[in-house]
Amino acid sequence: MDNTITKEKLEKYFKVTEDALEMAENSKNRTSLEKEREDMIDMIKRYVSDARHFYEKDDYVNAFACLNYAHGWLDTGARIGIFDVHDSKLFTVD
Numbered sequence: 001m002d003n004t005i006t007k008e009k010l011e012k013y014f015k016v017t018e019d020a021l022e023m024a025e026n027s028k029n030r031t032s033l034e035k036e037r038e039d040m041i042d043m044i045k046r047y048v049s050d051a052r053h054f055y056e057k058d059d060y061v062n063a064f065a066c067l068n069y070a071h072g073w074l075d076t077g078a079r080i081g082i083f084d085v086h087d088s089k090l091f092t093v094d
Helices: 007-026 034-056 060-080
Strands: none
Touching (some): 007 060, 034 060
């Protein structure tokens, strides 16, 4: 089992999370939760920013943790319809 967080692994997860964030931002909202959507996008962006901060300090464990939190928010938004996305490679949908 590979339990090492490498620079390459982090770069892959940054790409996946940032692609998912872009898709989420450009998606429609199937709910009436407009304020909550704004809050959710803000939270996701903050976690991605925190991940970048830790990455630049070579703190890969905390960078990876922040990316996982960000992606958790993305998946939550997708599952409840705040983000109307249909990509099972980037989200836990479809």
